Protein backbone atom coordinates (compact mmCIF):
# COMPACT_ATOMS: atom_id res chain seq x y z
CA UNK A 622 0.00 0.00 0.00
CA UNK A 623 1.37 3.41 -1.02
CA UNK A 624 0.69 6.17 1.50
CA UNK A 625 0.02 9.66 0.14
CA UNK A 626 -0.13 13.20 1.51
CA UNK A 627 -2.10 15.61 -0.70
CA UNK A 628 -1.10 19.27 -0.72
CA UNK A 629 -3.97 21.55 -1.70
CA UNK A 630 -6.43 18.83 -0.72
CA UNK A 631 -9.52 21.04 -0.65
CA UNK A 632 -8.92 22.77 -3.98
CA UNK A 633 -10.58 21.71 -7.24
CA UNK A 634 -7.85 19.24 -8.21
CA UNK A 635 -7.12 18.31 -4.59
CA UNK A 636 -10.71 17.12 -4.19
CA UNK A 637 -10.43 14.95 -7.31
CA UNK A 638 -7.18 13.56 -5.98
CA UNK A 639 -8.75 12.78 -2.59
CA UNK A 640 -11.51 10.82 -4.39
CA UNK A 641 -8.92 8.92 -6.41
CA UNK A 642 -6.73 7.99 -3.45
CA UNK A 643 -9.59 6.99 -1.15
CA UNK A 644 -11.22 4.88 -3.90
CA UNK A 645 -8.01 2.99 -4.79
CA UNK A 646 -7.21 -0.02 -2.60
CA UNK A 647 -3.50 0.24 -3.47
CA UNK A 648 -3.28 3.75 -1.99
CA UNK A 649 -3.82 5.14 1.48
CA UNK A 650 -4.58 8.79 2.22
CA UNK A 651 -2.23 9.43 5.13
CA UNK A 652 -2.48 13.18 5.28
CA UNK A 653 -3.72 16.39 3.72
CA UNK A 654 -2.06 19.80 3.76
CA UNK A 655 -3.23 23.37 3.27
CA UNK A 656 -1.59 26.17 5.29
CA UNK A 657 -4.84 28.15 5.28
CA UNK A 658 -7.22 25.66 6.92
CA UNK A 659 -8.13 26.35 10.53
CA UNK A 660 -9.62 23.00 11.60
CA UNK A 661 -7.30 20.02 11.85
CA UNK A 662 -10.19 17.53 12.23
CA UNK A 663 -10.39 15.32 9.15
CA UNK A 664 -14.10 14.71 9.59
CA UNK A 665 -14.72 18.45 9.09
CA UNK A 666 -13.66 17.86 5.46
CA UNK A 667 -15.61 14.65 5.02
CA UNK A 668 -12.45 12.56 5.43
CA UNK A 669 -11.81 9.49 7.54
CA UNK A 670 -10.85 10.54 11.08
CA UNK A 671 -7.49 8.74 10.74
CA UNK A 672 -6.29 11.17 8.04
CA UNK A 673 -3.89 13.77 9.47
CA UNK A 674 -4.73 17.35 8.54
CA UNK A 675 -1.74 19.69 8.49
CA UNK A 676 -1.69 23.48 8.24
CA UNK A 677 2.05 23.81 8.84
CA UNK A 678 4.79 21.75 7.16
CA UNK A 679 6.58 21.36 10.51
CA UNK A 680 3.63 19.29 11.80
CA UNK A 681 4.48 16.55 9.28
CA UNK A 682 6.76 14.38 11.36
CA UNK A 683 5.65 11.08 9.79
CA UNK A 684 6.42 11.29 6.07
CA UNK A 685 4.24 9.40 3.60
CA UNK A 686 5.60 7.50 0.59
CA UNK A 687 4.31 10.10 -1.88
CA UNK A 688 3.70 13.86 -1.76
CA UNK A 689 0.97 14.73 -4.29
CA UNK A 690 0.89 18.47 -4.92
CA UNK A 691 -2.05 20.40 -6.39
CA UNK A 692 -1.51 23.65 -4.53
CA UNK A 693 -0.59 27.07 -5.92
CA UNK A 694 2.21 28.52 -8.04
CA UNK A 695 3.35 30.50 -4.99
CA UNK A 696 3.52 27.51 -2.64
CA UNK A 697 4.65 24.56 -4.73
CA UNK A 698 8.43 25.10 -4.74
CA UNK A 699 8.64 25.20 -0.96
CA UNK A 700 6.27 22.25 -0.60
CA UNK A 701 8.22 20.11 -3.06
CA UNK A 702 11.57 20.96 -1.49
CA UNK A 703 10.17 20.00 1.92
CA UNK A 704 8.75 16.72 0.61
CA UNK A 705 12.03 15.69 -1.00
CA UNK A 706 14.14 16.49 2.08
CA UNK A 707 11.71 14.34 4.10
CA UNK A 708 12.21 11.44 1.68
CA UNK A 709 8.74 11.60 0.15
CA UNK A 710 8.47 10.86 -3.58
CA UNK A 711 7.17 14.07 -5.15
CA UNK A 712 4.31 13.94 -7.67
CA UNK A 713 3.90 17.56 -8.62
CA UNK A 714 0.93 18.68 -10.70
CA UNK A 715 0.97 22.31 -9.63
CA UNK A 716 1.97 24.80 -12.32
CA UNK A 717 4.20 27.85 -11.97
CA UNK A 718 7.61 26.32 -11.20
CA UNK A 719 10.38 28.17 -13.05
CA UNK A 720 12.93 26.16 -15.02
CA UNK A 721 15.49 26.97 -12.30
CA UNK A 722 13.18 25.71 -9.54
CA UNK A 723 12.49 22.53 -11.51
CA UNK A 724 16.19 21.86 -11.98
CA UNK A 725 16.93 22.51 -8.30
CA UNK A 726 14.23 20.05 -7.23
CA UNK A 727 15.50 17.55 -9.78
CA UNK A 728 19.06 17.87 -8.48
CA UNK A 729 17.97 17.46 -4.85
CA UNK A 730 15.84 14.40 -5.59
CA UNK A 731 18.43 12.79 -7.85
CA UNK A 732 21.17 13.26 -5.25
CA UNK A 733 18.97 11.25 -2.88
CA UNK A 734 18.04 8.74 -5.60
CA UNK A 735 14.42 9.60 -4.92
CA UNK A 736 11.95 8.98 -7.74
CA UNK A 737 9.55 11.77 -8.57
CA UNK A 738 7.75 13.63 -11.31
CA UNK A 739 6.81 17.17 -12.20
CA UNK A 740 3.96 16.81 -14.69
CA UNK A 741 2.85 20.01 -16.44
CA UNK A 742 -0.19 18.05 -17.55
CA UNK A 743 -1.50 14.61 -16.49
CA UNK A 744 -3.84 14.32 -19.48
CA UNK A 745 -2.88 12.04 -22.34
CA UNK A 746 -4.14 14.39 -25.09
CA UNK A 747 -2.01 17.24 -23.73
CA UNK A 748 1.04 14.96 -23.55
CA UNK A 749 0.46 13.90 -27.17
CA UNK A 750 -0.06 17.51 -28.25
CA UNK A 751 3.32 18.47 -26.74
CA UNK A 752 5.01 15.47 -28.33
CA UNK A 753 3.56 16.24 -31.79
CA UNK A 754 4.42 19.93 -31.42
CA UNK A 755 8.03 19.07 -30.65
CA UNK A 756 8.15 16.87 -33.75
CA UNK A 757 6.60 19.57 -35.94
CA UNK A 758 9.04 22.16 -34.59
CA UNK A 759 11.94 20.53 -36.40
CA UNK A 760 10.17 21.19 -39.74
CA UNK A 761 8.32 24.44 -39.08
CA UNK A 762 10.25 27.21 -37.37
CA UNK A 763 7.50 29.67 -36.48
CA UNK A 764 4.97 28.81 -33.77
CA UNK A 765 2.46 30.48 -31.52
CA UNK A 766 0.50 28.95 -28.64
CA UNK A 767 -3.02 29.83 -27.54
CA UNK A 768 -4.19 28.36 -24.24
CA UNK A 769 -7.72 28.62 -22.86
CA UNK A 770 -8.55 28.12 -19.18
CA UNK A 771 -11.29 28.67 -16.62
CA UNK A 772 -11.39 32.11 -15.06
CA UNK A 773 -10.15 30.96 -11.61
CA UNK A 774 -6.72 29.98 -12.88
CA UNK A 775 -4.12 31.93 -10.92
CA UNK A 776 -1.20 31.79 -13.33
CA UNK A 777 -0.54 32.69 -16.96
CA UNK A 778 0.74 31.25 -19.11
CA UNK A 779 -0.35 27.78 -18.07
CA UNK A 780 2.32 25.28 -17.10
CA UNK A 781 1.39 23.24 -20.16
CA UNK A 782 1.81 26.21 -22.52
CA UNK A 783 5.16 27.11 -21.05
CA UNK A 784 6.31 23.50 -21.23
CA UNK A 785 5.16 23.30 -24.86
CA UNK A 786 7.20 26.41 -25.65
CA UNK A 787 10.23 24.93 -23.87
CA UNK A 788 9.94 21.72 -25.91
CA UNK A 789 9.58 23.62 -29.20
CA UNK A 790 12.58 25.78 -28.32
CA UNK A 791 14.62 22.71 -27.36
CA UNK A 792 13.82 21.12 -30.75
CA UNK A 793 14.81 24.25 -32.66
CA UNK A 794 17.70 25.34 -30.44
CA UNK A 795 17.47 28.88 -31.82
CA UNK A 796 15.44 31.99 -31.13
CA UNK A 797 12.95 32.70 -33.91
CA UNK A 798 12.79 36.46 -34.40
CA UNK A 799 9.24 37.85 -34.56
CA UNK A 800 8.22 40.31 -37.26
CA UNK A 801 8.23 43.82 -35.85
CA UNK A 802 4.71 45.19 -35.56
CA UNK A 803 3.25 48.24 -33.86
CA UNK A 804 1.06 47.29 -30.90
CA UNK A 805 -1.69 49.87 -30.49
CA UNK A 806 -2.71 47.94 -27.40
CA UNK A 807 0.23 46.74 -25.29
CA UNK A 808 0.34 42.94 -24.93
CA UNK A 809 -1.78 42.24 -28.00
CA UNK A 810 0.95 40.01 -29.45
CA UNK A 811 1.10 37.91 -26.26
CA UNK A 812 4.01 36.72 -24.13
CA UNK A 813 7.30 35.82 -25.74
CA UNK A 814 9.34 32.68 -25.02
CA UNK A 815 12.42 32.81 -27.28
CA UNK A 816 10.27 34.06 -30.16
CA UNK A 817 7.37 31.66 -29.48
CA UNK A 818 4.34 33.80 -28.69
CA UNK A 819 1.94 32.60 -25.99
CA UNK A 820 -1.63 33.90 -25.66
CA UNK A 821 -3.70 33.10 -22.56
CA UNK A 822 -7.51 33.20 -22.60
CA UNK A 823 -9.40 33.12 -19.27
CA UNK A 824 -13.14 32.62 -19.64
CA UNK A 825 -15.99 30.76 -17.97
CA UNK A 826 -16.94 27.69 -19.98
CA UNK A 827 -13.39 26.42 -20.40
CA UNK A 828 -11.59 23.79 -18.34
CA UNK A 829 -8.24 23.63 -20.14
CA UNK A 830 -7.55 23.70 -23.89
CA UNK A 831 -4.45 24.47 -25.88
CA UNK A 832 -3.58 24.89 -29.52
CA UNK A 833 -0.15 25.13 -31.05
CA UNK A 834 -0.14 26.85 -34.44
CA UNK A 835 2.80 26.49 -36.79
CA UNK A 836 3.15 28.68 -39.82
CA UNK A 837 5.30 28.18 -42.91
CA UNK A 838 5.25 29.72 -46.38
CA UNK A 839 1.70 29.23 -47.70
CA UNK A 840 0.59 26.72 -45.04
CA UNK A 841 -0.23 26.32 -41.36
CA UNK A 842 -0.55 23.40 -38.98
CA UNK A 843 -2.71 23.49 -35.83
CA UNK A 844 -2.37 20.90 -33.07
CA UNK A 845 -5.20 21.23 -30.58
CA UNK A 846 -6.33 19.42 -27.48
CA UNK A 847 -9.37 20.01 -25.25
CA UNK A 848 -9.94 19.05 -21.64
CA UNK A 849 -13.65 18.93 -20.88
CA UNK A 850 -13.52 17.14 -17.51
CA UNK A 851 -10.80 17.17 -14.82
CA UNK A 852 -11.39 13.46 -14.32
CA UNK A 853 -9.18 13.06 -17.42
CA UNK A 854 -6.13 13.94 -15.31
CA UNK A 855 -6.68 11.14 -12.80
CA UNK A 856 -5.37 8.19 -14.85
CA UNK A 857 -2.07 10.05 -15.20
CA UNK A 858 -1.98 10.86 -11.50
CA UNK A 859 -2.54 7.21 -10.60
CA UNK A 860 0.16 6.08 -12.99
CA UNK A 861 2.59 8.68 -11.64
CA UNK A 862 2.10 7.69 -8.00
CA UNK A 863 2.85 4.07 -8.83
CA UNK A 864 5.77 4.87 -11.15
CA UNK A 865 7.72 7.20 -8.84
CA UNK A 866 7.98 4.42 -6.25
CA UNK A 867 10.04 2.39 -8.76
CA UNK A 868 12.34 5.22 -9.87
CA UNK A 869 15.53 6.75 -8.49
CA UNK A 870 15.28 10.06 -10.35
CA UNK A 871 12.89 12.96 -10.80
CA UNK A 872 11.51 13.36 -14.32
CA UNK A 873 9.72 16.29 -15.94
CA UNK A 874 6.73 15.30 -18.04
CA UNK A 875 4.31 12.38 -17.93
CA UNK A 876 5.69 11.10 -21.24
CA UNK A 877 8.75 9.84 -19.32
CA UNK A 878 6.70 7.23 -17.47
CA UNK A 879 4.05 6.32 -20.05
Ligand SMILES: NC(=O)C1=CN([C@@H]2O[C@H](COP(=O)(O)OP(=O)(O)OC[C@H]3O[C@@H](n4cnc5c(N)ncnc54)[C@H](OP(=O)(O)O)[C@@H]3O)[C@@H](O)[C@H]2O)C=CC1
Pocket residue numbers: 628629630631632633634635654655656657658690691692693694695696697700713714715716717740741742743744780854
Ligand atom coordinates in the same frame (compact mmCIF):
# COMPACT_ATOMS: atom_id res chain seq x y z
N1 LIG B 1 -0.65 18.88 -13.95
C1 LIG B 1 -1.93 18.82 -14.27
O1 LIG B 1 -2.37 17.95 -15.03
C2 LIG B 1 -2.86 19.80 -13.67
C3 LIG B 1 -2.38 20.81 -12.90
N2 LIG B 1 -3.21 21.71 -12.34
C4 LIG B 1 -2.58 22.71 -11.48
O2 LIG B 1 -2.83 22.35 -10.14
C5 LIG B 1 -2.86 23.53 -9.34
C6 LIG B 1 -4.13 23.56 -8.52
O3 LIG B 1 -5.22 23.75 -9.37
P1 LIG B 1 -6.71 23.89 -8.80
O4 LIG B 1 -7.04 22.73 -7.94
O5 LIG B 1 -7.58 24.20 -9.95
O6 LIG B 1 -6.57 25.19 -7.88
P2 LIG B 1 -7.39 25.57 -6.59
O7 LIG B 1 -7.18 27.04 -6.37
O8 LIG B 1 -8.80 25.09 -6.71
O9 LIG B 1 -6.70 24.75 -5.40
C7 LIG B 1 -5.50 25.08 -4.81
C8 LIG B 1 -5.61 24.73 -3.34
O10 LIG B 1 -4.32 24.86 -2.73
C9 LIG B 1 -4.47 25.52 -1.47
N3 LIG B 1 -3.19 26.13 -1.12
C10 LIG B 1 -2.82 27.44 -1.16
N4 LIG B 1 -1.50 27.56 -0.81
C11 LIG B 1 -1.07 26.30 -0.53
C12 LIG B 1 0.17 25.77 -0.13
N5 LIG B 1 1.26 26.56 0.05
N6 LIG B 1 0.26 24.44 0.07
C13 LIG B 1 -0.81 23.63 -0.10
N7 LIG B 1 -2.01 24.07 -0.47
C14 LIG B 1 -2.14 25.40 -0.71
C15 LIG B 1 -5.58 26.50 -1.73
O11 LIG B 1 -6.13 26.93 -0.51
P3 LIG B 1 -6.76 28.42 -0.33
O12 LIG B 1 -7.87 28.49 -1.33
O13 LIG B 1 -7.19 28.40 1.07
O14 LIG B 1 -5.64 29.36 -0.63
C16 LIG B 1 -6.54 25.68 -2.57
O15 LIG B 1 -7.39 24.90 -1.74
C17 LIG B 1 -2.68 24.69 -10.30
O16 LIG B 1 -1.34 25.09 -10.34
C18 LIG B 1 -3.09 24.11 -11.63
O17 LIG B 1 -2.47 24.78 -12.70
C19 LIG B 1 -4.55 21.67 -12.53
C20 LIG B 1 -5.10 20.70 -13.32
C21 LIG B 1 -4.30 19.68 -13.94
Ligand SMILES: O=C(O)C1=N[C@H](C(=O)O)C[C@H](O)C1
Pocket residue numbers: 716741742743770771774778779780781782828829830
Ligand atom coordinates in the same frame (compact mmCIF):
# COMPACT_ATOMS: atom_id res chain seq x y z
O1 LIG C 1 -5.18 25.27 -13.83
C1 LIG C 1 -5.61 24.34 -14.56
O2 LIG C 1 -6.80 24.09 -14.67
C2 LIG C 1 -4.65 23.55 -15.31
N1 LIG C 1 -3.38 23.71 -15.07
C3 LIG C 1 -2.31 23.04 -15.69
C4 LIG C 1 -1.46 24.02 -16.44
O3 LIG C 1 -1.19 25.12 -15.92
O4 LIG C 1 -1.05 23.71 -17.57
C5 LIG C 1 -2.75 21.84 -16.49
C6 LIG C 1 -4.04 22.05 -17.21
O5 LIG C 1 -3.83 22.98 -18.22
C7 LIG C 1 -5.12 22.51 -16.26
